[in-house]
Amino acid sequence: MTEPAHPSRHAAATRIAHAGRDPEGGPFVNPPVIHASTVLFESVAQMKGRSEKPARWTYGRRGTPTSEALERAISELEGAEGTVLTPSGASACGTALLSVLGAGDHLLMIDSVYAPTRNICDGLLKRFGVETTYFDPLIGAGIADLIRPNTRAIFLEAPGSLTFEMPDVPAIVAAARGRDLLTLIDNTWATPLFFRPLDRGVDMSIMAATKYVVGHSDALVGTIACGPRAWKRVKATHGDLGLFTGPDDMYLALRGLRTMAVRLAHQQKSALALAEWFAARPEVSRVLHPALPSDPGHAIWKRDFSGASGLFGVVMKGGSDAAVDAFLDRLELFGLGYSWGGFESLAIPADPRAVRTAVPWREEGSLLRFQIGLEDVGDLIADLDAGLARWCAALAG
Numbered sequence: 001m002t003e004p005a006h007p008s009r010h011a012a013a014t015r016i017a018h019a020g021r022d023p024e025g026g027p028f029v030n031p032p033v034i035h036a037s038t039v040l041f042e043s044v045a046q047m048k049g050r051s052e053k054p055a056r057w058t059y060g061r062r063g064t065p066t067s068e069a070l071e072r073a074i075s076e077l078e079g080a081e082g083t084v085l086t087p088s089g090a091s092a093c094g095t096a097l098l099s100v101l102g103a104g105d106h107l108l109m110i111d112s113v114y115a116p117t118r119n120i121c122d123g124l125l126k127r128f129g130v131e132t133t134y135f136d137p138l139i140g141a142g143i144a145d146l147i148r149p150n151t152r153a154i155f156l157e158a159p160g161s162l163t164f165e166m167p168d169v170p171a172i173v174a175a176a177r178g179r180d181l182l183t184l185i186d187n188t189w190a191t192p193l194f195f196r197p198l199d200r201g202v203d204m205s206i207m208a209a210t211k212y213v214v215g216h217s218d219a220l221v222g223t224i225a226c227g228p229r230a231w232k233r234v235k236a237t238h239g240d241l242g243l244f245t246g247p248d249d250m251y252l253a254l255r256g257l258r259t260m261a262v263r264l265a266h267q268q269k270s271a272l273a274l275a276e277w278f279a280a281r282p283e284v285s286r287v288l289h290p291a292l293p294s295d296p297g298h299a300i301w302k303r304d305f306s307g308a309s310g311l312f313g314v315v316m317k318g319g320s321d322a323a324v325d326a327f328l329d330r331l332e333l334f335g336l337g338y339s340w341g342g343f344e345s346l347a348i349p350a351d352p353r354a355v356r357t358a359v360p361w362r363e364e365g366s367l368l369r370f371q372i373g374l375e376d377v378g379d380l381i382a383d384l385d386a387g388l389a390r391w392c393a394a395l396a397g
């Protein structure tokens, strides 16, 4: 394991309360929310970089006290050389890929990746002459056999946010070592509180901060935290693409970050209780949650991660559209919504078959995904229990 770029003697929960504060930012606990495009210079000399007093700020898109506070906070938590912010998690994945790939390059992409990231590979990147090979999430050191002379990047997601396979990140990083390629990971599920990819030699740790960082389902933000090999390229590409995140959204992310450790601790506990409850139910074939000892990814999760968040999958025994509708439509506390990481519980039906190419999805039962919020776990169980009764009635009828 490499040393974090910013070692700290404090625990993550302590760092998260203070991370990113500008020592010269005045007495305010929170940074100002700067709405800015134009920034004024004191003189032409300062504008042209000839002044003895260089301008700290130059143009809204090039950084403000608000954006820098959030960037610094994420860099501190991830142990990064630098972080860029993007207007969504999807744009963070796209920007990260565009930073390292060009015409004629080859990309290795984990088969369990979030579907819109797959779309970037099969659409935009293909159009620009980048070839993508999808690989088995459980490939481990076997990834070495897929690396070609023109492979420039390996993209991981740990665990897959729909099917929850847990890749062996250290084995994949070790196979990539010494070659002219970078490793990237979508770390939205774990956040740097439960897994710090850059400490393990990964070059970019990407998050849909939309989820646990913002935490309140009211803003879209992406982050790309970079190690030294990636930082300059990512910063340049981010600048070239003219990306900037709305100041209010950046503020919401910074504000959400302060409570992320307590929210995640609660969500981890409730999600695990619910995962265990589901695992004991006769209607359930398999629960996809790496913190369960029965999960195939458990040993890797236990070795590499310090916690689990609140998103997991449930494979039912059999199923039908009518049974899924009967279960999910009338849940009182679980909304039907695609996102996760917020304070409220959500559920979706999922069908990975359409988005897998390296390893087919072989489970026959219906797959349901649950995001566990901050509600009382007993109330959530009662809601799901009633849902399972409707499921059984629909299958019987």
Ligand SMILES: Cc1ncc(COP(=O)(O)O)c(C=O)c1O
Residues within 6 Å of the ligand: 088, 089, 090, 091, 093, 114, 157, 161, 186, 188, 189, 207, 208, 209, 210, 220, 221, 222, 338, 339, 340
């Ligand atoms: C694993 C993962 N990565 C990235 C994203 C994209 O985030 P956003 O919705 O902010 O674009 C999502 C959104 O659901 C996700 O689940």
